[in-house]
Amino acid sequence: MISQQSRHCTVELQALPSRIGQVRRIVSAQLRYWHLDALIDRAALGVTELLTNVHRHAGPDKTCTVEMRLLRGTLTIAVRDHDPILPDVRAPQPLDTSGRGLALIAAVSESWGASPHGHDGKVVWFTLPATAPAPEPSARRVRRATPARGEGHAPAHTPARSAVAG
Numbered sequence: 001m002i003s004q005q006s007r008h009c010t011v012e013l014q015a016l017p018s019r020i021g022q023v024r025r026i027v028s029a030q031l032r033y034w035h036l037d038a039l040i041d042r043a044a045l046g047v048t049e050l051l052t053n054v055h056r057h058a059g060p061d062k063t064c065t066v067e068m069r070l071l072r073g074t075l076t077i078a079v080r081d082h083d084p085i086l087p088d089v090r091a092p093q094p095l096d097t098s099g100r101g102l103a104l105i106a107a108v109s110e111s112w113g114a115s116p117h118g119h120d121g122k123v124v125w126f127t128l129p130a131t132a133p134a135p136e137p138s139a140r141r142v143r144r145a146t147p148a149r150g151e152g153h154a155p156a157h158t159p160a161r162s163a164v165a166g
Contacts, residue, residue, distance in 0.1 A: 007034055007070040015054035015062045015081070023066055024048055027077070034070060039128050042108040043068075043077055046126050049101035050079040053124070058083035070130060074110070078125035086114045086122055 009030050013019045024044045031040050047066060054064045064081040089102045105112050105126050112126035 009068045011066045013064065013066070015051045015058065015064050017055065020048055020051045020055070023051060027066070027068065030068060031075075036070070036075065036130050039075055039130060042128055043075065045108060046105050047077055047079070049105055050077075050124055050126075053087060053101055054079060054081045054083075057085070057087070073130055075128045075130045076125055077128075078123050080117050080121060080123045082121045084116060084120055084122060086116070087124060
């Protein structure tokens, strides 16, 4: 069960180029479901960069887990893989065609980091500020008016009349 205070989604996959686009669509759909449409572009960019790093740098095992967690106004997206080597931020040269992924994540996120996970893996994550989604509108919400001083009490709700053929 997903509570209003904490929302969680996990996807396991192999970080292959064909799967990265699918995960971007899953992340986008999940954020729309959570009413966090404003975060879709930054979240999709961040998860793409993290999965690309797994594809390029993780050993032969490209299996990883993408985890999205919304908790107390912060969206955290983490990617766990089986390669224990932690990423390092490089200063790419202007003509380099790669090496900007973590710098992009740092630029679009509130925070990011990497840490060892278990004996043979790591987790790389980033956070985005999120506002809590608005509660679902109630179909039977009744607004009760408070009568002004000196006025009589009027009913706040008049039942609907139905015509029944008989």
